[in-house]
Amino acid sequence: MRYLLAVLLLLFATGTASAQRLVMSTSEPVVSISSNFAGDTITIFGTIEPELGRNPDQVTNNYNVVISIKGPAGTYVARKKTRQFGIWLNGEQEAFEGFPSYFSLVSSAPMDKIAEPQVLSVSGLAFDSTPHIRPVRRTQNTDMFAQELIRLMKKRGLYSLDEHGVQFLSDTFFSARIALPAHVPNGSYLANTYVFQDGKLIDNAPQRFMVRTVGFERFVANSAKDYSLLYGVVCVILAIFTGWLSGVVFRR
């Protein structure tokens, strides 16, 4: 929150100076995960400036804003359990490449009031829009598996849609708060802000931010990856020491 003032100042400073219509920023360039991390909220601010040469008084300010926040992409596989030999086991499955691990859509109005579904889909402003659904092998069940995958991600709190999440503080200045759950994946996030007017996309601006472990947690996660043998040995030594210490303390 201490960034708030700085961000606001920066926004107005750059906003008036440039010809760009949309200027936005996030409250935190890095979301830190430490030992007591239980989720976090980031705030996205932006301002929509009228085009140069136009009289601000004549501008009709019926702007709508949609912000999409996408986490690092990976290959996800959706599996369906089927009954075989009397027991339930994973049968059919479909893999999807480049699937966002986190996807949040916040808007200033219901999505269907902002623009036509095709317009939104072209910009990737729907969970199942083409840029996000890249099956490794397309089958007749691909669409069903894609929908189920999205449903499961929503259930886990990693995909969300908030149609009243963007608030206009003035005619041109907006802010949105996005909640990141405790099990948010680490990595690089892309917040993309889209401005619509009369059902048409008039501008968009991307902004990156990082979600990553810091301090001890970062050290542990990196050690497990980069020095896996040493990490395993340290785990064993720690376990033997704990067991030995308990034997000494409790005199078994």
Add this chain to the structure above:
Amino acid sequence: MQLYLPIAELSLNLFMLVGLGGAVGFLSGLFGVGGGFLLTPMLIFSGIPAPVAVASVTGQVVAASTSGALSYWRRGGIDLKLALFLIVSGVCGAFLGVWTFGQLRSAGQLDLVISLGYLVFLGSIGTLMLIEAARSIIKHRQQGNAPPTKLPGKHNWIHGLPMRVRFKRSNLYVSIFPVILIGASIGFLGSLLGIGGGFILVPALIYLLRVPGSIVIGTSLLQVLAIMAATTILHAINSQTVDIVLAFTLMTGSVIGAQFGVSAGQYLRGDQLRALLAIIVLAVAVRFALSLLLTPSDPFSVAILTNLGGG
């Protein structure tokens, strides 16, 4: 208070984790088993991904077996030669188990095999233990005082196999094949299912090899300790799913809980303890059976195949 687990990449309540470790530690102190077979499923049921649960519990089992193994070592209750044979074969089994673990994980059948494995092993061991304990309790009721259980004969067909080796401490002269087979099976199952395997190893040593009762627990603890230590390192290298924060939280709870378990165990008779343990083992088996047999509330599941580009 939430504690962030850096490998599992999620937060869980610290007191819940220590309490879980403590409860399992209490039972392991009470029954003299590692408790991995209870802890791994409980972690999976509380939302930790199965690969992380299995790999981290192996670390916890190392801690749980160390204090026990040390106290048997001081009393001379370990057959080092027998333990060495079991450990060498067990490590080979563990290699195979960790490799299978990785293969099943990428094939999407790890959860199924873990469930089936628990169902088969806990179900059969639990049933056998319950029958044995019930017989013993009935005998105790009828005769007032149970005679010491006598093993039928000193030799069985296993003792007729070739390539015999003498284990002085255990007073055994037995073929190495059953020894290697038992060691390797425990290593394989332990690394695949995240259990120490003490509750399988002890009956196998007693009933198949006729290892004397005074030696069997200490030797089994040493084998479990060595195999689980090797498995922890193998999991750390192969699947990178050992969560040291999770493992340490669990082992802290369990070593404390174990002390209370040991004191509580002194108020119960051996056959009663075994009957109780058998019921708990069977309950876990039934829980797995239900998850396999009942129509799942959600037939769909999601898994991530590649590691995300972490920052």
